[in-house]
Amino acid sequence: MALADLRATLVAGLTRAFGQSDFGSTLIEDAAQEALVRIVDRIQSFRGDSRFVTWAMAIATRAMLSHLRRAHWKNVSLDEMAAAGLIPPLAAVVSNDENLDRLRLLEVVRTSIENDLTERQRQTIQAELAGVPPEVIAERIGTNRNAVYKLVHDARARLRRAILAAGWTETSVRSVLKGFDTHG
Amino acid sequence: MAERNPGVKALVEQALSVLPQELGCDSYAEYLAAYADYRLGGKMPPDSLKGVGEHLDRCDACLEEFKLLLDAMQGADNHLGEPSGR
Ligand SMILES: [Zn+2]
Numbered sequence: 001m002a003l004a005d006l007r008a009t010l011v012a013g014l015t016r017a018f019g020q021s022d023f024g025s026t027l028i029e030d031a032a033q034e035a036l037v038r039i040v041d042r043i044q045s046f047r048g049d050s051r052f053v054t055w056a057m058a059i060a061t062r063a064m065l066s067h068l069r070r071a072h073w074k075n076v077s078l079d080e081m082a083a084a085g086l087i088p089p090l091a092a093v094v095s096n097d098e099n100l101d102r103l104r105l106l107e108v109v110r111t112s113i114e115n116d117l118t119e120r121q122r123q124t125i126q127a128e129l130a131g132v133p134p135e136v137i138a139e140r141i142g143t144n145r146n147a148v149y150k151l152v153h154d155a156r157a158r159l160r161r162a163i164l165a166a167g168w169t170e171t172s173v174r175s176v177l178k179g180f181d182t183h184g
Numbered sequence: 185m186a187e188r189n190p191g192v193k194a195l196v197e198q199a200l201s202v203l204p205q206e207l208g209c210d211s212y213a214e215y216l217a218a219y220a221d222y223r224l225g226g227k228m229p230p231d232s233l234k235g236v237g238e239h240l241d242r243c244d245a246c247l248e249e250f251k252l253l254l255d256a257m258q259g260a261d262n263h264l265g266e267p268s269g270r
Contacts, residue, residue, distance in 0.1 A: 009260045016259025017252045050217035054224075054253075057260055058217040061253045087192060109196060129191040133245040134209055146208030149243070153206045159199040170200055180193045 001052070006039070007032055009053060010060045018064060031067060035060035069133045076132075078123055078140040085129030087113065101176045105168065112162035113155075121155040128152060198242055209246050212239045216246075220253050224261075 001009075010032040018028065039056050046055055073081070087110040090103060113122055120141065127137050134148045141148070163173060212235065219236040222229040229237065240247045261267065 009263050012263035013256030013258075013260035016262070017256035045214075049215075050221045053260055053264070054217040054221050054257055057256050058213075058220070058253055061249060061256050062213065065249055065252060085191065105196065106192065109192060125195070129195060131191065133248075134243075135245075144208075144210055145213075146210045149206070149208030153202065153208075156195070156199040156202045159195070160202055163196070163199065173196060173200060177193055177196060 003036065003040075006053075006056060007036055010035055010057060013057050014060055014064050017061065018068075027067070028064065031064035032060055034067075035063045038063065066135055069136055070139065073132060073136045078127065078137070081127035081130050081132045081137070081140070082123040083126075085126030085132075087129070099176075099179055101172075102179060105163070105173065105176050108163055108166045108168070109159060112159050116158045116162050117155050121151050121158070124148060124151040125155045125159075194244065201242070203238070206242070207235065207239070209239070209243060212236050212246065216250055216253060220250065220257060223254060224257055 011028055014028045014031060015025075035056070038059050042059070046052065050058075087106065089110065090107045113125060117125065124137055124141075128134075134145045134152075138145050138148045164170075215233060215236045219229055219233050222233070240250055
């Protein structure tokens with residue numbers, strides 16, 4: 001496949017996935033161009049375990065998505081991200097129709113995030129709760145996505161221990177989680 | 185609780201199903217294309233790609249990226265006039 005054909009294929013794919021209307025065609029053209037440079041750069045690492053076009057499109061999708069995610073969180077600091085993912089204390093959320101088990105579980109999670117996690121783990125988990133993607137968190141703390149995932153993984157393991165230590169079983173937690181869907 | 189903070193439910197679910205050892209997003213990124221080809225072709229991925237599926241179950245960011253790749257490949261295959269998958 002000639003480079004010009006590959007470029008046109010990437011643009012067709014990105015347009016389908018991201019919808020041209022939302023960002024205009026320039027961003028998609030730019031992402032395709034950026035991806036093309038990376039593809040040429042990394043062509044030696046193509047192992048042939050997928051079609052070439054899928055491998056190339058994965059690089060283009062990553063370039064486009066990364067660009068959008070970074071742009072979306074551009075002027076937001078890690079502290080602000082973490083604050084956006086803060087779970088409110090129990091007293092602030094109680095209302096008459098609240099399910100008590102849900103509140104108890106929420107409180108265990110909230111206090112565990114506050115007390116059992118390192119500062120970095122807490123910031124990362126709260127930023128994740130606020131919907132911040134890993135490459136953006138990685139950029140803020142000067143690391144890569146693997147290191148961010150390690151923070152998230154270790155934090156989840158600590159939360160799991162805290163939930164079980166508070167007397168919950170996996171079954172009882174899952175039955176409360178089910179209620180999230182039916183009661184909001 | 186869920187409507188006040190929809191991520192909390194996902195967080196608790198992910199905490200419950202945490203594995204002793206998990207690799208990060210960058211470790212799986214280079215296998216997304218192969219995994220996508222199996223999915224697009226309607227075939228079960230081989231055991232060697234099992235870790236990719238498990239990571240997608242645990243990582244919303246990579247799952248979003250994977251779904252976008254599937255969409256993009258449909259656009260690409262339409263453009264090329266080829267059936268999807270391997
Ligand atoms: Zn991931």
